[in-house]
Amino acid sequence: MTDARELASTPEDLTRLFVERANARDADGMAALYAPDAVLAFPPGSVTVGREAIRAVCERLLLHAELPFEPEPPLPTVRYGADLALTSTRSADGTGGRVQVVRREPDGSWLRIIDRPESETAR
Numbered sequence: 001m002t003d004a005r006e007l008a009s010t011p012e013d014l015t016r017l018f019v020e021r022a023n024a025r026d027a028d029g030m031a032a033l034y035a036p037d038a039v040l041a042f043p044p045g046s047v048t049v050g051r052e053a054i055r056a057v058c059e060r061l062l063l064h065a066e067l068p069f070e071p072e073p074p075l076p077t078v079r080y081g082a083d084l085a086l087t088s089t090r091s092a093d094g095t096g097g098r099v100q101v102v103r104r105e106p107d108g109s110w111l112r113i114i115d116r117p118e119s120e121t122a123r
Helices: 013-023 027-031 051-064
Strands: 034-040 078-080 084-090 097-104 110-116
Touching: 013 027, 013 051, 013 084, 013 097, 013 110, 027 051, 034 051
Parallel strands: 034 110
Antiparallel strands: 078 084, 084 097, 097 110
């Protein structure tokens, strides 16, 4: 069985896809945007490692989220070579900036490898 979900063809696609999947309450799809060994700095003050653990965090987030999430305008992407990039947005909820390190996969799609969705100091 293959996953029919849209792949991120650019680093900037990841934020849009995350919001779309969150609004669809698709925790599996949200987690699929992360590399198998990705690191998520969430919940605030903690670190979640690995796609399966990130999926569980997404499930908990969706249980308590006030949906729909609104897309946040991206800040300029910073690239390191052809396969690494830094993406970010200013949060609409006042929790600080959201920052991700993303990597191009062998198939040309992009996945998050490090994600810090909010700043603890903004709380």
